[in-house]
Amino acid sequence: xxIINCPYCGERDQTEFSSGGEAHIVRPKQPTELSDDEWAEFxxxxxxxxxxxxxRWNHSHGCRKxxxxxxxxxxxxxxxxxxxxxxxxxxx
Amino acid sequence: xxxxxxxxxxxxxxxSSHENWQRAWRDPxxxxxxxxxxxxxxxxxxxxxxxxxxxxxxTNIAVVEKGWIGGGNTGRNTTIIRSNxxxxxxxxxxxxxLKIWEGLSQELNYNVMFSQRGVMNLAHNLQDVRDxxxxxxxxxxxxxxxxxxxxxxxxxxxxxxNTSPDIRYPVLGGTLQKRAGTARHDAVAWGYARGADQLGxxxxxxxxxxxxxxxxxxxxxxxxxxxxxxxxxxxxxxxxHSSVIANMAGLKLPLESKPLQALVSEPVKPIIDTVVMSxxxxxxxxxxxxxELVIGAGTDSxxxxxxxxxxxxxxxxxxxxxxxxxxxxxxxxxRQWGGIVDxxxxxxxxxxxxxxxxxxxxxxxxxxxxxxxxGSGDLFAHTIANDEPHKLNAAFNINRFVSGDxxxxxxAAAVAH
Numbered sequence: 001x002x003i004i005n006c007p008y009c010g011e012r013d014q015t016e017f018s019s020g021g022e023a024h025i026v027r028p029k030q031p032t033e034l035s036d037d038e039w040a041e042f043x044x045x046x047x048x049x050x051x052x053x054x055x056r057w058n059h060s061h062g063c064r065k066x067x068x069x070x071x072x073x074x075x076x077x078x079x080x081x082x083x084x085x086x087x088x089x090x091x092x
Numbered sequence: 093x094x095x096x097x098x099x100x101x102x103x104x105x106x107x108s109s110h111e112n113w114q115r116a117w118r119d120p121x122x123x124x125x126x127x128x129x130x131x132x133x134x135x136x137x138x139x140x141x142x143x144x145x146x147x148x149x150x151t152n153i154a155v156v157e158k159g160w161i162g163g164g165n166t167g168r169n170t171t172i173i174r175s176n177x178x179x180x181x182x183x184x185x186x187x188x189x190l191k192i193w194e195g196l197s198q199e200l201n202y203n204v205m206f207s208q209r210g211v212m213n214l215a216h217n218l219q220d221v222r223d224x225x226x227x228x229x230x231x232x233x234x235x236x237x238x239x240x241x242x243x244x245x246x247x248x249x250x251x252x253x254n255t256s257p258d259i260r261y262p263v264l265g266g267t268l269q270k271r272a273g274t275a276r277h278d279a280v281a282w283g284y285a286r287g288a289d290q291l292g293x294x295x296x297x298x299x300x301x302x303x304x305x306x307x308x309x310x311x312x313x314x315x316x317x318x319x320x321x322x323x324x325x326x327x328x329x330x331x332x333h334s335s336v337i338a339n340m341a342g343l344k345l346p347l348e349s350k351p352l353q354a355l356v357s358e359p360v361k362p363i364i365d366t367v368v369m370s371x372x373x374x375x376x377x378x379x380x381x382x383x384e385l386v387i388g389a390g391t392d393s394x395x396x397x398x399x400x401x402x403x404x405x406x407x408x409x410x411x412x413x414x415x416x417x418x419x420x421x422x423x424x425x426x427r428q429w430g431g432i433v434d435x436x437x438x439x440x441x442x443x444x445x446x447x448x449x450x451x452x453x454x455x456x457x458x459x460x461x462x463x464x465x466x467g468s469g470d471l472f473a474h475t476i477a478n479d480e481p482h483k484l485n486a487a488f489n490i491n492r493f494v495s496g497d498x499x500x501x502x503x504a505a506a507v508a509h
Binding site (some may be wrong): 018021039040043044046049050053073074 | 333335344346347349395396397403437493495496
């Protein structure tokens with residue numbers, strides 16, 4: 001349990017948000033040309049990092065907007081928050 | 093078996109005030125090389141080592157554990173054992189485990205306190221009723237005992253449940269598996285550790301894996317906090333940290349690790365003699381032999397390795413517990429803790445070879461791995477020893493995420509396992 005600084009609404013309790021999992025997984029441009037292995041990689045395989053992770057969150061009980069969070073999953077400390085489409089403020 | 097535990101050894105040791113019991117397993121330094129190494133000294137890992145030594149005669153093996161054995165999820169779960177899963181593959185897997193549980197204390201000469209007190213799963217809405225009835229039929233077709241109870245029968249089986257139709261999540265009925273129940277989780281780890289040790293397995297604690305060494309596509313050893321250990325067969329049973337180990341070998345797994353929490357109350361006199369689970373409201377409860385209520389909750393919704401669990405989840409769970417069991421309203425909770433569970437997209441485990449030769453993974457047990465401990469160890473040992481899966485775990489290979497042949501137990505076996 002922690003506080004997330006929504007880029008649109010400010011600091012709110014984590015319970016107002018829904019986690020969208022790992023960020024920056026780009027949907028394949030040409031889905032019809034993908035092999036089963038590539039689909040599995042896109043759909044299911046996750047880094048599931050212990051440490052600094054880039055992830056998506058949705059302020060589902062607030063503005064309902066999506067944004068990105070850089071969070072250390074070993075202690076739940078948030079290092080940065082940035083909007084969709086923006087460049088990550090720290091190196092990925 | 094040397095140092096066999098029996099009524100006679102108990103009496104003999106009573107005469108010396110129980111000061112001369114021998115330690116149950118050795119504390120060896122790692123050798124330079126083993127025929128196989130198991131990464132992770134929880135119940136599943138120790139069981140794997142035990143069956144590798146016992147059934148497959150591989151005795152030059154080691155279990156490496158970063159902390160102490162049974163200190164991870166083995167010591168953190170709510171000890172529920174059942175096999176009433178919907179799909180054939182899962183039913184086969186979990187009932188295989190349940191059958192081993194039934195003779196485990198005798199086999200290990202260690203009392204794992206397996207208690208077939210029954211597990212009841214409650215239905216709170218029409219869809220629950222349909223799903224659980226369907227599951228009952230599926231179970232019976234697979235030879236697994238299951239009965240449907242209506243609301244009155246639920247009340248009769250567990251009188252402290254509030255079956256009033258006026259509560260927010262009324263009890264419309266439930267399923268009962270009588271062969272299901274609980275076991276003492278620590279004893280399972282200790283029993284398997286003692287059994288494996290006596291067969292020659294080296295159990296190396298405080299030994300953290302730092303890297304997996306490969307020669308091309310063949311695994312050749314592990315880098316640990318106690319130095320480099322060679323082995324051409326490595327079985328990883330690292331639960332919540334499976335992805336961390338996989339990353340060391342350059343692999344990615346379809347897992348997300350999340351905190352799952354549980355809590356126990358102050359001890360009271362016997363009040364509930366079964367296990368009651370409610371998947372819809374994420375609350376399950378049983379009573380330990382010490383008298384504490386053992387209460388389980390849901391997972392946090394985000395990836396985290398913090399072994400804590402959020403307060404809002406505790407609140408949701410206790411809210412449901414209080415509505416279902418008003419008699420517990422003045423109970424005080426003693427302890428709360430979390431464990432990191434590795435969840436697959438289809439909520440079924442992976443017991444599988446990988447694309448790296450000699451590297452095997454047993455993971456993805458998510459919120460319900462404890463019940464499978466003996467079966468998981470047995471089947472993983474088979475997979476490692478023969479370099480191919482047993483027919484009971486063939487469906488649980490890692491390639492199902494490529495082929496699409498998922499074992500979708502999410503919802504089917506219900507969320508809380």
